Amino acid sequence: MSSPDNTSPVNPIPPVVVALFLVVIGIEAAFSLGARGLIGGPGAVGWRSAAIQSYGFNSDIMKWMLQNGVYPGEHMIRFVSFIFVHGTFTHALFGGAMLLALGKFVGDVFSGWATLLLFLASSVAGAAIFGLVAGGQPWLIGVFPGVYGLIGGFTYLMWLKLGQMGAQQYRAFTLIGFLMGIQLFFGLVFGGNGDWLADVGGFAFGFVLSFFLAPGGWSKIRAKIRHR
Structure with a gap:
């Protein structure tokens, strides 16, 4: 048994979540410092724009691949690489903060590999839905489709907990409803693009x-199938 004196009062953030956060913030730090001329020389000013062009996700590129039946690696990687490119420092910081918060909650229950798979698979699914539906929209970039996948995992855990308590399980969807309401409000007031489709897709898949x-x-699922 471990000594009570050695027990941390706060559960640590799962390592896989910390690693994802550090990658996101590390890349953003390079872009921000390069734009200010602190690293990389004069060419560093265009690092962000070049990264969006090379690693961002675009619906036109996906539709071109589907129409021609050609799937080059330089474009397939976009289904994942877009996660780590952000438009601004604030965009990356806010996304990173949500990644830590939701990643900790889900990672405290799910295994490390399951948390990573949930995040990445939800990102891919969100990008695919964006590519199929949001024709002619700007680049899809940022960590949010994966974060919304983690929100899907959070919602699932709350849905289970409410069911065990005998409470109304629809309350588990309060968070996603609130976030979608905020996105709708800002979209109507300030205008927006179709990236909310990727967020909703990431949540549903997650x-x-x-x-x-x-x-x-x-x-449990296999047992239910056998029982039927």
């Missing part, structure tokens, strides 16, 4: 995927 990734989730 929620469904959590049935399989949660501890014992696949075993």
Whole structure:
């Protein structure tokens, strides 16, 4: 048994979540410092724009691949690489903060590999939905589709908890409803693009995927199938 004196009063953030956060903030730090001429020389001013062009996700590129049946690696990587490119420092910082918060909650229950898979798979699913629906929209960049996938995992855990308590399980969707309401408000007031489609897609995929990734989730599903 471990000594009570050695027990931390706060659960640490899962290492996989910390690693993702450091990658996001590290890349953003390079862009921000380069834009101010502090690193990289004169060419560093255009690092962000070049990264968006090379690693951002675009619906036109996806539709070109589908129409021609050609899937080059330089474009397929965009389904994941767009996560780590942001438009501004504030964009990256806000996304990173949400990644830490939701990643800790989900990572405290899910295993490390399940948390990473939930984040990445939700990002890919969100990008795919964006590519199929949001024709002619600007570049999709940023960590948010993956974060919304983690919100899907959070919602699943709350949905289970409310069910165990005998409470109304629809209350588990309060957070996503609140966030979507904020996005709708800002979209109507300031204008917006179709990136909310990627967020909704990431959330929906993350929620469904959590049935399989949660501890014992696949075993429960298999048992129900056998019972039927």
